[in-house]
Amino acid sequence: MFKKHKFKFIFIIVMYCIASVFIHLNNYSSISIFNPPKQLSNPTSIVETLAVSGSTGSSLKVLTTTDAAFGIQDITIGVPSSDTNPIAILLHDDVNLSYLITHLADNGYLTISIDISSTFINNTTSIDSALLNTLFTNQIKNIVEEVDNPASELYNKAEFSEVSLFGIGTGGLGAYYLTISPPDTSLLNLSSTLLVAPNLSSLQDKTTTPDTPIGIILPQYDGLVRSLDGQMLFDLWAFSDELTAPISCVYLLNANHNYFSDVYDFDDSLNVPYSTDNPNRLIQSDQQKFLTNYTLDFFEYYNSGNNITNIGLDTGVIAPNTMYGLDVLTSLSTPDSLPIISAVGTISESFNELGGTNNMNNASISYITESYIASYDEAYGFQHPGLPENLGLLKFSWTVDTGTLTTTIPAQYKDFSGYSSLSFWIALDVANNLNSLEYQSIIISLKDSSGNIEHVLLDENSVALTMRK
Structure with a gap:
């Protein structure tokens, strides 16, 4: 019997040995020909953002408020057609963000735009943080009154347990101050903060640890904040043992500062050496499309965990090289890192x-x-x-x-x-x-x-x- 099947047994044994050696080398060998390296790749993501399926329609309103300290102020508000919406608060220094207000409101965010230039010290980029806190608190109280008033167009339009903060330019400094020293928590709960090309040159407090997720967008050719201050902030906390909430940074290649605004069309990248040699500098519409998509996806990620698009916030997937068709470099640090x-x-x-x-x-x-x-x-x-x-x-x-x-x-x-x-x-x-x-x-x-x-x-x-x- 054995002699009859001798060659079959030998063949099986030889193949078993060969397979065992191959599996061993494939798992344990440091020689790449036996244990070839894997190439990393992300699973195919949906290219469009949450805006595609989440649009509800909206309208723009101007709320005029009177304050003893700040006088009469007009606040532009994007009002969704739906009720009990999360809130997005945009802080800026006389920057027109109508396109962003409309986009966020269309996708279910009661969006409030506040000009904080009245809190600047002697018309500089330094901010009186106490005055800022007062301005912010007063305006939020005004919004709360409107939301609670059945006769108001804002009645029942907001949910103050989900508030996302946005700051651009010197408004980014204001947003950061409010993140590390938030106003009365009985008024609102801050879920995330996004700083766009922030001007942090006069930042005084570099020791208070933020306990809210922070995102930063840096345009490569920022001709107004040429020091790219947001990178300093990321480096400050990304390597800190005291980090308590995620901090992320997106370096948007070929972008400038002004094109994030609806008003300023001067290409400030011309202030940056060597930028004029780059024919791939972004146009204004591309930058604004990027900002609307990223802002919405960033807010949604920290409000509801939605991550249809890979924007570099999920440690379980490979960091993206592009977002919404534009080239980026991304960094992320989380408090549970080793x-x-x-x-x-x-x-x-x-x-x-x-x-x-x-x-x-x-x-x-x-x-x-x-x-x-x-x-x-x-x-x-x-x-x-x-x-x-x-x-x-x-x-x-x-x-x-x-x-x-x-x-x-x-x-x-x-x-x-x-x-x-x-x-x-x-x-x-x-x-x-x-x-x-x-x-x-x-x-x-x-x-x-x-x-x-x-x-x-x-x-x-x-x-x-x-x-x-």
């Missing part, structure tokens, strides 16, 4: 933040600092958005394909089951001749306690590894 490798000093060259060792093979790692002050700048051609004074960076370089950096996770931190994603904040050093190609690629290898190895390829599909011209 930093592994951070640039905290020269010690970061040898050890990660968890105490594990960094080992180099045919590669080098060095701690450097970037500063807008030339004598302190060690990053040279690399330019982080904004004006960092002493930004720590880790420079990783290799000259052969076998160059590796291996970081070890100490035993007490090896259980990662409570985490949903792994984030890398990386960028190409455009001044380094090693990066003369259009892009670079790296392979990230993860090895668990059982010896299983997973390889992930980051290549030209990763916007962070694409050479910026």
